[in-house]
Amino acid sequence: MQSRAVGPDVLRSLAILLVMLVHLPVEATPSLLVGVRNYAWVGVDVFFVLSGFLIGTQLFKEVSRKGGVDLKSFYLRRAFRIFPAFFVVLGLYAIFPILRDAPTMQSVWSFATFTVNFNFDPRVGRAFTQAWSLCVEEHFYLVLPLLVLLLHRRISMGWTLLVAAAMLIAGMILRYTIWEGQVGVLVDADKLRDAFAVYLRDVYYPTYTRLDGLMFGVILAAARFFKPELCKRYAPPRVALPVGMALVAAAIVLFSVRGPLAGTNLFLVFQAQLGSMAGFPLISIGIALILGAMLDLEPVLRRWPIPGAAVIATLSYSLYLTHKSAFHVDRLIFGEQSLQGGIGFLVYLVTSIVVAAALWFCVERTFLRVRDRVLSASK
Secondary structure, eight states: OOOOHHHHHHHHHHHHHHHHHTOGGGSSOOHHHHHHTTTTHHHHHHHHHHHHHHHHHHHHHHHHHHHSSOOHHHHHHHHHHHHHHHHHHHHHHHOOGOSSSSSSOOOOOHHHHTTTTTTTOOTTOOOOTTTTHHHHHHHHHHHHHHHHHHHHTTHHHHHHHHHHHHHHHHHHHHHHHHIIIIIHHHHTOOHHHHHHHHIIIIIIOOOOGGHHHHHHHHHHHHHHHHHHHOOOOOOHHHHHHHHHHHHHHHHHHHHHHGGGGGGGGTTTOOHHHHIIIIIIIHHHHHHHHHHHHHTTHHHHHHHHHTTTTTHHHTTTHHHHHHHHHHHHHHHHHHHHSSHOOOOOOOOHHHHHHHHHHHOOOOOIIHHHHHHHHHHHHHH
């Protein structure tokens, strides 16, 4: 059995911890983490870049080895990986409303068809909101293999960059247009709460506005697969790591320029127009560079492993699905007043890991083993 790569595991564990932090109520957040919490949504972008890189690498290797893509095998692997745990959690949300982390919820059908991130208005339903990013990834899993299959005879670093440049420009124009036409109008009318909801619905959640991370993950995969010598020459760790961190920091600065929203408590984490337009690509490029550097530093990372990173990375999907409901149940059992500051954070962390571990052992691991048997039998 091939050992896990340390670099991606470190980033994956960091990503899920950031996602969990952003969903933690501020009163249960330790004071040292309050400032981090405002920008912990970056964890989702880390997940997107990781997915783009891992799936892109898998497809490029298959095309190089077999001259095509086995769509049946690819979709079976993804289905066994994603569907069992997701539909178990969705079923619990549907059958037992007491487990829902908010009083209102979008239709179960929209979750089941992975379309909830389109027209996802938090004013209508707020339970299980984290599923929006899984919808984006599912659409990516559906389309990318088809594109690779159709274009595999032309796949190269040049084609990848050309397609990516077109998508990058289109995404920036689209987010700018939506902001101007939908969000900015409400901000000018001082309807800030509605503006934030529309921003989430029309800019933050939809697949067509959030492809940057997945795209730059695929670019990294293409660069390391087709042009490894150029990566070593122009993006060694001593260059890629500081540049990547600087780009992520620059993007966060862009998201911090709030203009007319400055000083409004409701919008402490509200992404401004400039950040929404250019911040997502900057963050994605920065994370891709950091990931590339960590892959090159794998021998060093293996000598200095981060305790618990592999465990958290292994449980990351189950944590992603259950952490909001876990803390909701914590509040029902212990009461909100008992879950303040460090105590609340510790209870949240421990119970989330326990619930995620149960889902992993009972569902995820079971179906991954079934997947391996099914795919082995089909060969």
